[in-house]
Structure formats: structure tokens, C-alpha cells
Amino acid sequence: MRTAAAAKSEVNPSAKLKRNIILDNLFRKNPILSGGMVIAPIVVYAVTLKNAITLAAAFSVITFFTLIISSFVPKKIVYTIRIILYTLIGSLVYVPAYIILNYYIPEVVSEMGIYFPLLITNSFIVSRSETIFFLESKSKMLLDIIFCILGYDIIVLIFGTIREIISTGELSGNILPVPLIFSGLGLPFGGFIILGILAALLRYIVLITKKM
Amino acid sequence: MEFIKQIIIASFTGILIENTVFSRALGTSTLISVSKNRKNILGFGLCAVYITTVTSIICFFIDRLINYYKLSYIYMPLIYVLILGFVYIVTLLLLWKFFYNLFFRMKKYVHMSAFNCAVFGALFLNHKYCSSLAEYIGHGIGISLGFILAVYMVSIVYDKLYSENVPYSFRGYPLILIYIGILSMAFYGLVGRQLLY
Numbered sequence: 001m002r003t004a005a006a007a008k009s010e011v012n013p014s015a016k017l018k019r020n021i022i023l024d025n026l027f028r029k030n031p032i033l034s035g036g037m038v039i040a041p042i043v044v045y046a047v048t049l050k051n052a053i054t055l056a057a058a059f060s061v062i063t064f065f066t067l068i069i070s071s072f073v074p075k076k077i078v079y080t081i082r083i084i085l086y087t088l089i090g091s092l093v094y095v096p097a098y099i100i101l102n103y104y105i106p107e108v109v110s111e112m113g114i115y116f117p118l119l120i121t122n123s124f125i126v127s128r129s130e131t132i133f134f135l136e137s138k139s140k141m142l143l144d145i146i147f148c149i150l151g152y153d154i155i156v157l158i159f160g161t162i163r164e165i166i167s168t169g170e171l172s173g174n175i176l177p178v179p180l181i182f183s184g185l186g187l188p189f190g191g192f193i194i195l196g197i198l199a200a201l202l203r204y205i206v207l208i209t210k211k212m
Numbered sequence: 213m214e215f216i217k218q219i220i221i222a223s224f225t226g227i228l229i230e231n232t233v234f235s236r237a238l239g240t241s242t243l244i245s246v247s248k249n250r251k252n253i254l255g256f257g258l259c260a261v262y263i264t265t266v267t268s269i270i271c272f273f274i275d276r277l278i279n280y281y282k283l284s285y286i287y288m289p290l291i292y293v294l295i296l297g298f299v300y301i302v303t304l305l306l307l308w309k310f311f312y313n314l315f316f317r318m319k320k321y322v323h324m325s326a327f328n329c330a331v332f333g334a335l336f337l338n339h340k341y342c343s344s345l346a347e348y349i350g351h352g353i354g355i356s357l358g359f360i361l362a363v364y365m366v367s368i369v370y371d372k373l374y375s376e377n378v379p380y381s382f383r384g385y386p387l388i389l390i391y392i393g394i395l396s397m398a399f400y401g402l403v404g405r406q407l408l409y
Contacts, residue, residue: 121329
């Protein structure tokens with residue numbers, strides 16, 4: 001009779017790799033709460049759930065397409081030029097992304113101000129692309145990019161929801177029975193503090209699950 | 213004289229009122245990596261001031277040209293990337309040609325200071341809030357000096373934020389964010405209002 005340990009050791013390595021990529025990006029090594037990536041728009045702009053949804057959409061579209069197109073830039077080109085090409089691709093992807101989002105939600109896009117175009121120089125495109133994504137095989141890279149972006153989006157949405165409830169006592173216009181409202185947490189300093197507490201909370205949860 | 217006065221006022225605005233990190237959270241990820249080593253601050257700071265100032269000057273003239281076009285804001289990131297890329301390459305070439313020994317030491321700083329949100333954000337903020345060449349230069353210098361101030365303020369307590377005495381869950385990155393948040397609160401008190409973005 002096979003033991004549970006033996007069965008576990010026979011798990012398909014490809015499935016294990018996929019599981020690790022998913023768990024790392026969504027949870028253990030989350031790009032925001034562990035990696036500290038693309039913090040600026042979250043801290044300043046993601047003050048409500050609505051803003052968080054817009055940020056997640058804009059970030060996902062720009063980052064995904066820029067990274068996929070950039071992965072075809074030949075490695076023969078020197079790093080100095082490659083990095084310019086990545087941001088150049090990002091700025092080209094920004095044009096249709098801006099037009100589409102501006103067509104559907106113009107007032108929200110204009111509220112985003114400088115944080116929308118700044119997404120083209122985000123850490124995923126400028127640094128993580130060279131250090132992690134483009135060193136992997138195409139299939140692994142695609143999976144890694146998708147779950148990295150998802151990991152970012154999930155935290156942005158959780159963060160926007162918590163922040164809106166704490167700082168306004170409302171969620172998407174619905175008044176909630178919140179006993180205390182800290183309106184200051186809707187300001188940039190509040191964003192840093194909430195993000196710091198969430199990062200500590202995630203680390204605590206990861207520690208607890210490791211011990212189990 | 214008026215030109216110098218405008219530069220100084222715009223610089224102080226960039227450092228204290230519109231501090232890139234504490235008021236706008238720009239370049240926070242870069243700040244966390246640069247503040248690890250205090251030796252990096254000088255090299256990084258010099259490069260950041262140089263690149264922001266030079267690109268701000270070029271952008272002043274380019275902004276005058278593109279402002280006439282109705283949809284210029286859509287293509288602005290593309291234009292700014294081209295300018296930043298141009299300054300980045302020219303800087304590396306000049307270092308390689310005239311300061312060959314310095315080139316290998318400064319290469320990583322040039323890269324770090326050219327492609328980060330603080331420098332890129334400075335160009336958009338210049339476009340939004342500045343009108344004269346002196347303001348562009350002063351604001352550019354101020355934003356990069358403000359960024360260096362933020363890096364320095366984090367680096368001086370870096371060891372304490374990573375101390376064994378801090379509970380594991382808060383040690384390092386989470387505490388850096390809370391610390392920046394507290395400093396940001398102080399800067400908010402100094403300015404007295406939230407900045408437009």
C-alpha cells in the first residue's frame with residue numbers, strides 16, 4: 001500500500017511548478033505585499049473600490065501586453081537599448097489602453113492623473129522582466145506574468161475595499177455600520193500605513209501556514 | 213536674478229511641498245532598494261539630479277511644441293520615454309568617452325535613476341504645474357533632491373527597521389512602509405492639504 005508521502009513525491013513536477021507559481025504570486029511572494037512593487041498608484045489613487053478596479057484594469061492591460069510584446073525583443077540587443085525598448089513598447093500600449101478606458105470611464109481615468117501614464121515604467125516592466133520573466137521558458141513566463149498580475153490585482157481590490165470602508169464608512173455608495181471612521185487613511189500617509197499593516201498580516205499568515 | 217529666484221523657489225517646492233515619496237509616493241520601490249546601502253545614495257543622488265534636470269530642460273522646449281496638438285497627452289509618455297532614453301544613452305556615452313574609470317561604477321546608478329517613477333513622474337508634474345524654464349529646472353532639481361532626502365531618511369533607520377527586536381511580521385518591508393507613512397503624515401502637516409495629481 002502506498003503511503004501518503006510516497007504519493008506526494010510522485011506528484012507531476014510540472015503541476016508542482018504551476019502550483020508554486022500560483023501560490024507564490026498570489027500569496028507567499030505577492031508583488032505588492034512582499035515585493036513592494038508599483039506602490040505609488042495604490043497609495044495615492046486606490047482610495048475607493050471603484051478607483052481600485054480602474055487601477056487594476058489599467059495596470060493589467062498595460063503590464064500584460066507590454067511584457068508579452070517585450071519578450072520578443074532579441075537578447076542580442078544590449079541591455080541599455082533593451083530597457084528603452086521595453087518602456088517604449090509600454091508607451092505604445094498605453095495609447096489604445098487610454099483610448100478604451102477613456103471611452104468607457106472618462107471621469108475615472110482623468111482622476112487617475114499622472115499615475116496612469118506612470119504605469120509604463122512600473123517595476124514589472126523595468127526590472128522584473130529582465131531578472132525573472134525573460135529568463136524563463138515562454139510557457140512558464142506566461143503563467144508567471146498572468147498570476148503576478150492577478151496577485152497584484154487581488155491585493156489592490158482588497159486594499160481599495162478596506163480603505164474605502166475605514167476612511168468613509170461606505171462601500172460603493174452604500175453606508176455600512178462602521179463604528180469608527182478614520183478619514184485620514186484616505187490620504188497618501190494612510191495608504192502607506194494600511195499597506196504596511198497588510199504586508200505584516202500576510203507575512204504572519206504565511207508563517208502560520210508554514211508551521212502547520 | 214529673477215531666473216535664479218524662480219529656480220530656488222521651485223526647488224524648495226519640489227523638496228518640501230511636493231516631495232516625490234512623502235506626498236506623491238513616487239519611486240517608493242526604488243527608494244527601498246537604494247536605501248539598503250548608504251554608499252549608494254551619493255552616486256544615485258548625483259545621477260538623479262543630473263538626469264531630471266537635463267530631461268526637464270529638454271521637456272520644456274518639447275512641451276511648447278506639443279501643447280498645440282489636441283491629443284498630445286496621449287502621446288506624451290512616448291515622447292518622454294524617447295527623451296529619457298536619449299539622455300540615458302548620451303550620459304553613458306559621455307561617461308565612457310571622458311570618464312572611463314568612472315563609467316563602470318556609475319553605470320548602475322545611471323540606469324536606476326533614469327528609469328524610475330520619480331524621474332518619469334517629475335516630467336509629468338513639470339508639464340502640469342510649471343510654465344517657465346526656471347520653474348522646469350527648479351522643480352526638476354527639487355523633485356530629485358526631495359527623493360534623495362526621502363532615501364536618506366529611510367537609510368538612517370534602515371538597520372533599526374530590520375532589527376531582531378522588531379516582531380518578525382513587521383520586520384523590514386512592512387515597517388519601512390509604516391515609517392514612510394508616519395513621515396508622510398508629518399509632510400502632510402507641513403503642507404496642510406492634499407496635492408492634486
